[in-house]
Amino acid sequence: MGFMTVRLSSTSCQIALYPVRLVAVTDKADALGTANMMRAGWFRQASIKSESCYRKGLLLTHRRNLNAEFLDLENVLPERWVTVHSG
Numbered sequence: 028m029g030f031m032t033v034r035l036s037s038t039s040c041q042i043a044l045y046p047v048r049l050v051a052v053t054d055k056a057d058a059l060g061t062a063n064m065m066r067a068g069w070f071r072q073a074s075i076k077s078e079s080c081y082r083k084g085l086l087l088t089h090r091r092n093l094n095a096e097f098l099d100l101e102n103v104l105p106e107r108w109v110t111v112h113s114g
Contacts, residue, residue, distance in 0.1 A: 033070070033072055034072065034073045034074075034075055035061075035070050035071070035072070035073060036070070036071040036072070037073075039070050040064070040070065043060065043064045043069045043070070044057060044060040044061070044064070
């Protein structure tokens with residue numbers, strides 16, 4: 028028998044814990060504020076992306092960076108060299 032796990036949105040946590048942090052910034056105060064927030068339902072669940080989504084994003088980022096480098100090289104090389112050697 029396991030426990031239910033919920034990933035909380037950091038923005039909603041900061042907003043809900045703001046009054047608690049004005050009193051004292053301690054781990055105990057944060058724990059009490061988080062417990063009260065969970066009891067009252069003042070939180071928003073955050074979604075977690077799959078590993079394949081992170082890999083796709085990484086590949087797209089690298090592709091964009093390579094395209095930018097290629098364009099930089101095209102702009103640096105003389106026009107004549109590009110036309111002769113491109114095909």
